[in-house]
Amino acid sequence: MSDSNVRDELEAKRGRNRQRRLAGIKRWVEYVKTHAPEEWGEQQNRLVDSRLGSARRSDLDVEHRRRVERVGRDRSP
Template sequence: MTNSDLEEKHARNRELRRAEIRRWAEYVRTNPDDDWGEQVNKLVDSQLASARHHEHERPDIDQLRESSLLDE
């Protein structure tokens, strides 16, 4: 993949994200808080559950600092 191809892909992805944000903003404006609020709560709860599940797999911040100092 050339630099030009990669830049085009990034631009396309950026526009897709912006379009999705516009759709979500329109949905929030035109629907009751209880409808979209429940969806957001489910998303946040699932993200928290995932983070807690994988917490033991995260490297310790002190280990990261030590390894980065060794690389210098």
């Protein structure tokens, strides 16, 4: 397989992934528009908390870790 074919396949894969992500975002926007914040807010909080926790447990450099902690503090009530 030539480098050109590999690049084309990679670009196609990136395009498909991007389309899937956009479709997921659109579904979430529709869900948020059609459901009360009391229903989806807790789901979103669990997701964000999970991502922040994963970032904190990973092997990150100090500056990145500080940025994650700042974001976590900023979103806390």
